[in-house]
Amino acid sequence: MDTQKVIEQALKVSVTTKALEFGENILDRIPFVMDKFFPGSKAIVFADKITWKIAGERVYEELEKAKKEVSSYIITDDHFHPDWKYIEKLDEVIEEKRGILIAVGSGVINDLAKLASFRHGQQYICVATVASVDGYTANIAAINDERGAKVSFKCLPPLAIVADSKVLSGAPAFMNAAGYADLSSKISSAAEWMIADLFGTEHIHQGAWNLIQGSLRDMLGDPDGVRTGRPDAVEKLFLGLALAGVGMEYSGDTRCVACAEHQYSHYLDMTHHTFNSRPVSHGFQVAIGELAICAFFEALFTFDLSKLDVEKCVEVWPSLEQEQARALELFKDFPIPRLGYDEITKKWQPKEEIRVQLQLLRDSWPEFKQKLQAQVMPVRELQSLFLRVGAPTMPEQIGLSNKELRKITDCVQMMRWRINVLDLAKRASIYDEMMDKVFGPGGVFEIK
Ligand SMILES: [Zn+2]
Numbered sequence: 001m002d003t004q005k006v007i008e009q010a011l012k013v014s015v016t017t018k019a020l021e022f023g024e025n026i027l028d029r030i031p032f033v034m035d036k037f038f039p040g041s042k043a044i045v046f047a048d049k050i051t052w053k054i055a056g057e058r059v060y061e062e063l064e065k066a067k068k069e070v071s072s073y074i075i076t077d078d079h080f081h082p083d084w085k086y087i088e089k090l091d092e093v094i095e096e097k098r099g100i101l102i103a104v105g106s107g108v109i110n111d112l113a114k115l116a117s118f119r120h121g122q123q124y125i126c127v128a129t130v131a132s133v134d135g136y137t138a139n140i141a142a143i144n145d146e147r148g149a150k151v152s153f154k155c156l157p158p159l160a161i162v163a164d165s166k167v168l169s170g171a172p173a174f175m176n177a178a179g180y181a182d183l184s185s186k187i188s189s190a191a192e193w194m195i196a197d198l199f200g201t202e203h204i205h206q207g208a209w210n211l212i213q214g215s216l217r218d219m220l221g222d223p224d225g226v227r228t229g230r231p232d233a234v235e236k237l238f239l240g241l242a243l244a245g246v247g248m249e250y251s252g253d254t255r256c257v258a259c260a261e262h263q264y265s266h267y268l269d270m271t272h273h274t275f276n277s278r279p280v281s282h283g284f285q286v287a288i289g290e291l292a293i294c295a296f297f298e299a300l301f302t303f304d305l306s307k308l309d310v311e312k313c314v315e316v317w318p319s320l321e322q323e324q325a326r327a328l329e330l331f332k333d334f335p336i337p338r339l340g341y342d343e344i345t346k347k348w349q350p351k352e353e354i355r356v357q358l359q360l361l362r363d364s365w366p367e368f369k370q371k372l373q374a375q376v377m378p379v380r381e382l383q384s385l386f387l388r389v390g391a392p393t394m395p396e397q398i399g400l401s402n403k404e405l406r407k408i409t410d411c412v413q414m415m416r417w418r419i420n421v422l423d424l425a426k427r428a429s430i431y432d433e434m435m436d437k438v439f440g441p442g443g444v445f446e447i448k
Contacts, residue, residue: 001218003239009214013207014246016123017137019160022239024231026164027058030102031066033125033160042069042099046090046113049076051105051129055167059104059127071097075109082108082143090116103158106130110158111141118155126158130171131179131226131238132283134257136161137245157245163238165231176226176234177390178283183240184382185286186216188293188421189259191375196255196419198368199357208251212243223389260420263412264289268398270335275399284398287391289412291383292405295444296421297376299437303430305365310358313429320348327414339415346417354427361428379444395445402445406435 007020018037021029034043043063047056052074063070073093075086090112094101101124103113110126117124118141126136135142140152168176190213196202219240225233244257265285273280318326327340334340349357361368377385383393392398395405413422425431439447 001215001236003235006215006239006243010211010243010246013211013250014137015249016139016157017159017161017246017249020239020242021160021162022165022235024165026162027055027127027167028062030059030062030125030127030162031068033162034063034068034100034102037123037125037159038100042071042097043102044093044097044099045070045072045102045104046093046109047072047074047104048080048109049074049078051109054104054129054170055127055164056104059102069099071099080108082111082141083148084144084146086112087116087119087143091119094120094122100124102127104129106132106136110136111143114155114158115141115143115153118153123156123159125160125162127167128161128163128238129167130175131168131234131241132171132175132182132281133179134182134241134244137242137249139245139249157249161242163235163242165235165238168238169229169231169234171229171234173227173229173390175281176229176237178281178287179237179241180220180223180226180283180389181287181290181386181391182283183216183237183244184220184385185261185290186212186240186244186257187382188261188290188297188376189257191297191372192259192293192418192420193255194368194372194375195421195424198360198364199419199424201419202255205251205253205256208247208256211250212240212247212256216240220385223385227388227390255418259293259418260412260416260422261286261289261293263415264292264408267408267411267415273399280398284392287386287393288395288398288400288405291379291386291393292409292438292445293421294376294382295379295438296425296434297372298379298444299434300421300425300430301369301373302437303428303434305361305369305428306363308358308362308365308428310355310362313358313427314351314355316429317351317354317427320345323348330410330414334411340411343417344414347414347419347423358427361424402439402447405445406439406447409435 045060101113103110104127113124137157145151197204219236222233247256268285323344324341327344331337331340386393425434
């Protein structure tokens with residue numbers, strides 16, 4: 001894989017991000033990036049205590065050395081969340097210094113800088129410190145608003161991202177492992193996109209597909225290198241995560257980066273799941289979701305759908321009222337009891353449409369199956385990659401039993417209006433059988 005070529009392709013289609021500076025020991029490029037995109041502007045280096053030490057201080061010094069006007073704002077709290085008080089503080093800092101933010105950090109620091117800059121109608125630079133999430137280049141920031149409720153604010157991604165592989169590879173191994181798992185979710189979510197495309201509910205955006213899928217296998221190809229912090233392996237991983245955000249903005253949708261596997265993570269977040277009294281990282285939650293979805297695909301491939309009795313499936317297809325009642329029952333103890341009801345109301349389709357979808361499925365099988373097989377990874381192979389990178393390979397490693405995973409799966413099918421592999425199984429009347437293959441005797445997640 002030619003990193004520079006991939007970067008060029010990304011920048012060609014990227015709407016907001018205009019520079020992806022990648023390489024080893026490249027923090028000295030920051031003054032040039034400032035000059036190129038924000039000529040004459042003052043810089044405000046924004047970091048927390050840890051990221052200041054990792055890269056912030058260096059960034060500050062490089063700017064001083066280049067005789068740029070620079071100040072800093074460092075969050076000194078040991079533990080902090082993306083709370084509104086920091087947005088207010090950043091508002092003050094930006095107004096007082098009249099400068100451009102250089103966010104040194106991932107997750108919270110980047111999200112805070114993203115929203116604060118957007119509120120002032122200005123853009124910013126992001127210096128990445130860890131390859132743990134794919135939100136760097138997304139056009140949303142997750143912030144706790146004035147009431148304390150987590151809200152996704154629409155804003156603009158960074159104008160420039162500076163990813164020093166030396167810095168990224170120094171991050172704790174478990175954080176980069178989480179990023180690896182998050183990136184791996186682009187395997188099954190794309191296969192589910194193929195199903196949605198076949199069923200006519202969401203067509204494939206070829207540009208975003210090519211951008212994200214083009215080098216995906218290569219980016220996931222060195223789990224040992226990611227674990228041991230080899231700069232080239234971590235750089236590739238980070239690039240994959242950055243492309244996800246670019247693809248989202250390009251296609252105007254999250255369809256190109258996530259599907260059912262991410263719903264497992266949302267479910268665990270919404271139910272405040274903890275393991276050893278701590279929340280589980282987004283990437284590790286997604287790891288288990290990805291393994292589950294890949295296991296369902298593997299089970300799906302054992303069915304010969306070319307012999308599907310379409311009329312029989314259509315006959316037993318439930319009414320919207322039945323599905324709504326099922327959703328209310330399934331989600332009755334969930335923090336948002338109406339969630340399943342609302343989403344299945346959007347997702348449910350009448351018998352005539354189900355008939356057409358199933359005929360398409362039957363008539364295109366086994367070619368369609370082959371295409372799906374080429375896209376998803378056998379679950380054992382994925383487990384071995386996760387083992388090598390240091391991500392969880394079984395639900396118990398994030399504090400879930402196989403039985404709980406099975407239960408969450410029923411909710412995942414209903415949690416989002418997007419068509420996924422579970423919906424295909426429901427339509428083809430093979431859902432229960434498919435679950436048995438995964439959770440029954442001899443299954444990957446056998447319930448004992
Ligand atoms: Zn994710």
